[in-house]
Amino acid sequence: MAETIKKWLGLDKQSDHVKRFFYHTNMRASIYMSVVVIVLELWMIVRMTRTIIQGQLQSQIWSLTEKYYSNYFLLLSSGLLMLLFAVRALYDSRKFRFAAIAVIVMSLAVCIFEVKMLSEYSPEVKTPSDLQNYIILMLAGISMIVFSVLLLINGVDKKWESLSVMYIFSFECINFGIVISANTFKTGGQVLTFLTMELFVICLLVWRPYVGFLVLTASYLVFYYKISTMIDLQTVGKFVGVVDFSTVKTGLGDGIKINGFTMWLSTLLFCISNYNKTISQAIKEENLEDVNSYLSKISVEDELTGIHNMVYFRTEGDKLLHDPSVDKNSLVFLFFDIVNFKYYNEKYGFHEGNALLKSVAKMIEAGFSEALVSRFSDDHFVVLTAYEGSEAVILELCERIHSFEREVHLELKCGAYRPSNDDNTDLSLACDRARFACNSIKKHYELGYKLYDKQLDARFRQKQYIVNNIDNAIENGYIKVYYQPVVSTKDKSVVGLEALARWIDPTYGLLPPGAFIEVLEEYRQIHKLDSCIIREVCKEYRRSADENLPFAPVSINFSRLDFELCDIVGVLKSCAKEFDTPQEYIDIEITESALTDRQDFLKSAMKDLRDLGYKVWLDDFGSGYSSLNALKDHHFDLLKIDMKFLSDFSQNDRSRPILGNIVDLTRQLEMRSLTEGVEDKEQFDFLASIGCELVQGYLFSKPVPIDELRERIYKGELRINEAYMK
Numbered sequence: 001m002a003e004t005i006k007k008w009l010g011l012d013k014q015s016d017h018v019k020r021f022f023y024h025t026n027m028r029a030s031i032y033m034s035v036v037v038i039v040l041e042l043w044m045i046v047r048m049t050r051t052i053i054q055g056q057l058q059s060q061i062w063s064l065t066e067k068y069y070s071n072y073f074l075l076l077s078s079g080l081l082m083l084l085f086a087v088r089a090l091y092d093s094r095k096f097r098f099a100a101i102a103v104i105v106m107s108l109a110v111c112i113f114e115v116k117m118l119s120e121y122s123p124e125v126k127t128p129s130d131l132q133n134y135i136i137l138m139l140a141g142i143s144m145i146v147f148s149v150l151l152l153i154n155g156v157d158k159k160w161e162s163l164s165v166m167y168i169f170s171f172e173c174i175n176f177g178i179v180i181s182a183n184t185f186k187t188g189g190q191v192l193t194f195l196t197m198e199l200f201v202i203c204l205l206v207w208r209p210y211v212g213f214l215v216l217t218a219s220y221l222v223f224y225y226k227i228s229t230m231i232d233l234q235t236v237g238k239f240v241g242v243v244d245f246s247t248v249k250t251g252l253g254d255g256i257k258i259n260g261f262t263m264w265l266s267t268l269l270f271c272i273s274n275y276n277k278t279i280s281q282a283i284k285e286e287n288l289e290d291v292n293s294y295l296s297k298i299s300v301e302d303e304l305t306g307i308h309n310m311v312y313f314r315t316e317g318d319k320l321l322h323d324p325s326v327d328k329n330s331l332v333f334l335f336f337d338i339v340n341f342k343y344y345n346e347k348y349g350f351h352e353g354n355a356l357l358k359s360v361a362k363m364i365e366a367g368f369s370e371a372l373v374s375r376f377s378d379d380h381f382v383v384l385t386a387y388e389g390s391e392a393v394i395l396e397l398c399e400r401i402h403s404f405e406r407e408v409h410l411e412l413k414c415g416a417y418r419p420s421n422d423d424n425t426d427l428s429l430a431c432d433r434a435r436f437a438c439n440s441i442k443k444h445y446e447l448g449y450k451l452y453d454k455q456l457d458a459r460f461r462q463k464q465y466i467v468n469n470i471d472n473a474i475e476n477g478y479i480k481v482y483y484q485p486v487v488s489t490k491d492k493s494v495v496g497l498e499a500l501a502r503w504i505d506p507t508y509g510l511l512p513p514g515a516f517i518e519v520l521e522e523y524r525q526i527h528k529l530d531s532c533i534i535r536e537v538c539k540e541y542r543r544s545a546d547e548n549l550p551f552a553p554v555s556i557n558f559s560r561l562d563f564e565l566c567d568i569v570g571v572l573k574s575c576a577k578e579f580d581t582p583q584e585y586i587d588i589e590i591t592e593s594a595l596t597d598r599q600d601f602l603k604s605a606m607k608d609l610r611d612l613g614y615k616v617w618l619d620d621f622g623s624g625y626s627s628l629n630a631l632k633d634h635h636f637d638l639l640k641i642d643m644k645f646l647s648d649f650s651q652n653d654r655s656r657p658i659l660g661n662i663v664d665l666t667r668q669l670e671m672r673s674l675t676e677g678v679e680d681k682e683q684f685d686f687l688a689s690i691g692c693e694l695v696q697g698y699l700f701s702k703p704v705p706i707d708e709l710r711e712r713i714y715k716g717e718l719r720i721n722e723a724y725m726k
């Protein structure tokens with residue numbers, strides 16, 4: 001309630017925008033008002049001067065100056081001063097400020113005249129009201145001289161100065177209305193000047209309601225007091241033609257009072273409604289401005305960290321690269337990545353993850369305070385800075401990241417690319433190269449910084465070749481399926497095959513999956529390769545079935561992205577149908593790291609596969625951080641134990657109990673077990689002894705083309721399980 005009343009009276013706090021809006025609205029209105037006043041007063045001055053010159057009123061020159069001239073000149077100069085201030089406020093223009101000299105001259109003349117009148121004042125000849133008037137005019141004249149001087153000195157807009165001039169101007173207008181109308185009223189005329197001035201000041205300017213109320217009420221009361229005390233009934237009576245003065249009532253008539261009150265009320269109501277209309281317009285504009293400034297802010301600022309975003313980096317970086325005065329050799333692009341950030345995020349939650357990103361962003365920004373620093377995405381930050389001295393800063397940042405560590409070990413990796421004046425590498429390519437350099441050391445614990453060099457360049461070009469040629473490779477049959485046998489520990493017979501992709505390229509020769517899987521995942525093209533492998537495997541099954549060749553169930557590797565990028569289950573279904581491949585001949589391997597992102601669609605796709613009768617295997621168990629969670633959250637038919645557990649099998653005593661327990665776990669969870677990377681007999685015997693059902697590794701065969709595998713079967717080097725003999 002109190003708030004509503006405060007609001008209604010205009011006593012509430014206004015935002016800077018609203019204040020600014022009111023200020024400009026009033027300055028605009030002041031321009032119109034001052035022009036009207038200037039024209040009007042000039043007209044009055046000319047009119048009166050002409051009458052004087054024509055000799056009609058020469059004898060009354062002093063009395064006319066006292067009553068009218070001084071007011072005309074004062075109003076003329078305050079109108080001019082107001083105009084100059086309003087122009088300065090709105091257009092930031094000082095061009096016409098020397099016109100203030102005219103204001104000083106006129107105001108000075110008025111002041112001198114009023115001083116003269118004051119010095120000659122005698123109560124017998126003049127009334128206290130006259131005395132009051134001299135003082136008011138003199139003070140107004142002095143204040144105008146002061147503000148004129150301020151205008152001449154100050155070039156820039158000062159709000160308080162312009163507003164003070166506006167208040168003085170308004171005051172003079174109202175005072176003029178009161179004085180002139182009181183004089184007119186005394187001689188029986190109407191009070192139009194007063195009413196006009198009230199409307200002029202209150203309705204053209206916007207006042208807070210309580211200020212409007214005070215100004216209106218005060219001016220009406222002063223005017224009322226003036227006319228009720230100075231009323232000369234005889235003159236009025238004469239003027240209206242009353243001969244018998246006894247019939248003329250003393251004091252103001254009810255009619256005048258009622259009209260005066262109605263006028264006061266309606267002007268006040270107009271003042272309030274004008275205020276409300278303007279404020280709602282100001283708020284609307286403020287909201288719009290807020291939205292606009294938010295939009296322009298997020299277009300250059302990273303919402304989470306507050307540092308610049310990729311868009312800003314690209315625009316500004318591009319400008320720098322294309323500036324002929326900039327020596328490109330002196331620059332370096334830096335790509336930063338936080339190792340284990342994903343795991344940190346998973347362990348402590350998004351909120352903590354975001355806090356870490358913010359801290360790292362601020363740390364990098366502080367390290368490169370003079371440079372262009374931005375966040376591209378996730379935990380990737382890119383900097384464009386001077387090469388000189390950058391390495392020392394990078395190494396220091398790589399050290400400082402450890403201060404944010406908790407139970408999760410964190411590392412900051414940085415890849416750098418130096419552009420040169422000779423090449424015309426564009427900004428995207430430069431960032432890509434820095435990123436490539438960064439990725440190349442991700443798995444090297446001891447390295448924090450890597451400069452893009454010739455060797456990396458060769459690898460980078462190969463990577464680009466892969467991305468640009470995957471469609472071509474599939475179309476031209478460069479993608480081949482190699483098969484690696486899966487062997488039973490019971491009788492060493494081949495009971496399955498793993499399909500592993502090879503790219504046999506006319507330019508690069510044989511490319512292993514390590515050269516292209518990650519690249520295709522990064523560029524979201526992996527589904528093309530996996531769909532091709534599914535098709536090739538189904539086709540091979542058909543050939544073996546039709547030609548009575550030995551074959552065994554094949555496990556196919558699916559990437560997590562396959563489920564996102566295409567309907568991989570649909571692809572499998574249609575290929576199986578086309579080549580009439582039974583479900584028992586295809587198994588699906590999903591790598592453990594695919595399951596770290598909690599994606600519901602992956603869960604439902606896995607369910608679809610199982611519903612269709614396919615077995616789903618968990619690949620590389622134990623290679624990541626969330627192995628056990630993967631087992632808890634998803635249902636698998638087989639667990640493929642990562643070859644990492646066998647890497648130092650003979651030296652590390654701990655490998656055996658670990659493997660033993662994992663195999664036990666598979667039994668408890670009713671899964672089959674398969675260990676990858678079996679390279680020697682010792683490993684095989686141990687796995688057989690702990691009851692690991694299946695093994696796969698170089699001990700039996702490397703991945704080879706299917707015909708080579710069959711040859712080895714025919715030669716008796718490998719024995720296929722009877723169930724799959726043809």
Ligand code: C2E
Pocket residue numbers: 484499500501512513514517526529530533557558559589591619620643676677678679696697698699703
């Ligand atoms: P993976 O699925 O875990 O495959 C096993 C990898 O271990 C294969 O490497 C295989 O050659 C290798 N390997 C097998 N036995 C031994 C051994 O005794 N010692 C050693 N040191 N290595 C052994 P490869 O063929 O280079 O494949 C690497 C990875 O690439 C695969 O790991 C799989 O994650 C991925 N990959 C391969 N083909 C495809 C594919 O068609 N699609 C997808 N999405 N990924 C594939």
Ligand code: MG
Pocket residue numbers: 498557589619
């Ligand atoms: Mg695999």
Ligand code: MG
Pocket residue numbers: 619620640642676
């Ligand atoms: Mg594996």
